[in-house]
Amino acid sequence: MDAFDHLFRHESGRMVAALTRFFGAHNLALAEDVAQDALCRALEVWKIQGTPDNPGAWLMATAKHRALDLLRHAKTAQDLAPEIARAIQDDHDAASTVDELFGAAAIQDDQLRLMFSCCNPRLAEEVRVALVLNILCGFSIAEIAAAFLSREEAIKKRILRGKKVLAGSRRLFELTHRDFSERLSSVHRALYLLFNEGYHGASAEFAVQKELCDEAIRLGALLCENESTAVPATHALLALMCLHAARLPARIDSAGDFTMLLDQDRSRWDARLVAEGQRLMDLSAKGKTLSPYHVEAAIASVHAAAPNSSETPWETVVTLYDTLMQISPSPVVALNRALAIAQRDGPHRGLAEIEHIADHDRLREYPFYSAALGELHLRLGDLDVARDHFADAMRLARNATERRLLQRRIAECGNNRFAVINGTSTRLRA
Amino acid sequence: MAQFMFVFRLPHDQPPRSPAQLQESLPKWQAWFKELAEQGHLKDPGNPLERGGKVVRGSSKQVTDGPYVEKDLVMGYMLVEARDLEEACEIASGCPRLATQMVVEVRPIIPFNP
Numbered sequence: 001m002d003a004f005d006h007l008f009r010h011e012s013g014r015m016v017a018a019l020t021r022f023f024g025a026h027n028l029a030l031a032e033d034v035a036q037d038a039l040c041r042a043l044e045v046w047k048i049q050g051t052p053d054n055p056g057a058w059l060m061a062t063a064k065h066r067a068l069d070l071l072r073h074a075k076t077a078q079d080l081a082p083e084i085a086r087a088i089q090d091d092h093d094a095a096s097t098v099d100e101l102f103g104a105a106a107i108q109d110d111q112l113r114l115m116f117s118c119c120n121p122r123l124a125e126e127v128r129v130a131l132v133l134n135i136l137c138g139f140s141i142a143e144i145a146a147a148f149l150s151r152e153e154a155i156k157k158r159i160l161r162g163k164k165v166l167a168g169s170r171r172l173f174e175l176t177h178r179d180f181s182e183r184l185s186s187v188h189r190a191l192y193l194l195f196n197e198g199y200h201g202a203s204a205e206f207a208v209q210k211e212l213c214d215e216a217i218r219l220g221a222l223l224c225e226n227e228s229t230a231v232p233a234t235h236a237l238l239a240l241m242c243l244h245a246a247r248l249p250a251r252i253d254s255a256g257d258f259t260m261l262l263d264q265d266r267s268r269w270d271a272r273l274v275a276e277g278q279r280l281m282d283l284s285a286k287g288k289t290l291s292p293y294h295v296e297a298a299i300a301s302v303h304a305a306a307p308n309s310s311e312t313p314w315e316t317v318v319t320l321y322d323t324l325m326q327i328s329p330s331p332v333v334a335l336n337r338a339l340a341i342a343q344r345d346g347p348h349r350g351l352a353e354i355e356h357i358a359d360h361d362r363l364r365e366y367p368f369y370s371a372a373l374g375e376l377h378l379r380l381g382d383l384d385v386a387r388d389h390f391a392d393a394m395r396l397a398r399n400a401t402e403r404r405l406l407q408r409r410i411a412e413c414g415n416n417r418f419a420v421i422n423g424t425s426t427r428l429r430a
Numbered sequence: 431m432a433q434f435m436f437v438f439r440l441p442h443d444q445p446p447r448s449p450a451q452l453q454e455s456l457p458k459w460q461a462w463f464k465e466l467a468e469q470g471h472l473k474d475p476g477n478p479l480e481r482g483g484k485v486v487r488g489s490s491k492q493v494t495d496g497p498y499v500e501k502d503l504v505m506g507y508m509l510v511e512a513r514d515l516e517e518a519c520e521i522a523s524g525c526p527r528l529a530t531q532m533v534v535e536v537r538p539i540i541p542f543n544p
Binding site: 006007008009011012036039040041042043044045046047048050051138139140142143 | 446447448449450451452453455456459460463475476477478505506
């Protein structure tokens with residue numbers, strides 16, 4: 001990725017982080033205005049004078065000057081973040097204090113503190129994710145709505161609700177706070193949700209969703225750069241995201257069609273991301289806590305090491321899903337475990353496992369539940385049953401890409417009768 | 431060759447553009463300026479203007495904050511060389527922001543030598 005790619009979005013997040021520290025969390029709206037103003041100025045000046053050598057530094061200097069201007073208005077000064085107001089009172093040379101605040105290291109910390117503040121447990125998870133995208137990643141409400149396939153009004157409400165809570169405290173979250181570990185888990189979850197939103201929504205029509213994956217990875221990498229946030233679970237989460245993101249080129253083809261893991265051409269997986277994921281896996285193998293991210297990363301890593309689905313050690317995959325069911329059970333994990341068992345022991349066993357999923361009613365609204373039943377019945381040659389399941393999945397499909405995949409499966413149920421009877425369908429061997 | 435001043439105006443109540451939208455428009459502007467310079471049309475690329483300033487008016491030389499306009503706010507200007515008004519308008523039609531409400535006013539400059 002070019003350093004200039006998404007520069008405005010990323011610098012927007014950095015400026016808002018530094019400015020929020022400067023003005024206090026209660027002045028978030030002011031911080032956002034100043035950052036927006038710096039970006040508008042950049043466009044106006046750069047279009048005539050050309051882009052400066054260090055555009056990020058130019059933007060930050062512009063934001064800093066504007067912040068100092070505002071500081072000269074006594075009213076704003078009194079209303080600053082308490083720690084800044086004190087520092088500026090004690091230190092007559094306000095400019096040097098301000099320089100320090102806008103230094104690269106300080107901004108890096110401010111971004112983390114802002115991220116932690118956005119992941120306030122008082123906020124619903126979808127609000128946290130929307131806040132992170134809006135404030136730290138510089139996405140507009142319209143862009144977030146497009147990525148989530150939601151209405152702008154709904155996203156706007158979410159963000160306003162979140163900002164109200166965020167601005168309710170004068171200070172950003174401190175990384176030394178006693179609730180640090182709990183809050184870090186909340187940050188992990190938000191990044192994982194953000195990643196999955198992009199990963200599962202990624203399609204040729206919506207390039208922005210790939211950007212959600214990139215953003216989750218970028219923010220995860222930021223966590224890995226700070227000593228207090230670079231815990232094993234952080235490395236495991238980032239490993240997991242890299243290993244999954246590596247599949248994106250094979251998951252969605254140029255026509256926008258979706259290919260399931262088992263059928264993906266693994267030569268199209270991003271080798272650089274796979275290597276990065278494996279490196280992070282090694283870093284995560286420390287300490288005593290086994291997070292769900294560790295196990296999910298291990299599963300992804302087994303897939304990444306296997307040349308194709310038939311040469312995958314399914315026994316290992318099943319064992320890892322067993323572990324995941326122990327530490328973080330959910331119907332979706334149970335479904336994936338059942339599918340791994342189907343790979344190991346055949347579709348009959350897979351279907352029996354799905355039957356036994358505790359509260360599988362919760363899966364009824366999940367299109368891949370019906371799709372999984374369809375796949376296994378298709379492999380058994382129960383074409384009519386398979387077709388009905390795929391039709392159910394079709395009704396629940398969340399986007400055009402999923403619908404096209406299911407449409408292809410339904411067609412296979414109708415046309416491949418002869419091939420399946422003869423046991424030569426490629427699907428039987430998948 | 432005649433000279434023209436292009437005055438760029440925008441409605442004052444523009445919704446803010448997202449960081450990505452701002453960044454997207456940058457290379458389009460830069461390419462336009464480059465093209466005009468290469469074709470020898472760009473006499474002076476001009477300067478961007480702050481949105482707010484002061485307004486001085488009347489025999490009392492009263493100074494007020496402003497300009498608070500009802501409609502279009504002047505955002506910037508440039509000096510262009512073209513054969514005639516028609517060619518100047520053709521050049522102005524290359525402005526990258528016409529689709530998003532920018533208005534380019536094309537004003538011939540009265541030459542010193544008649």
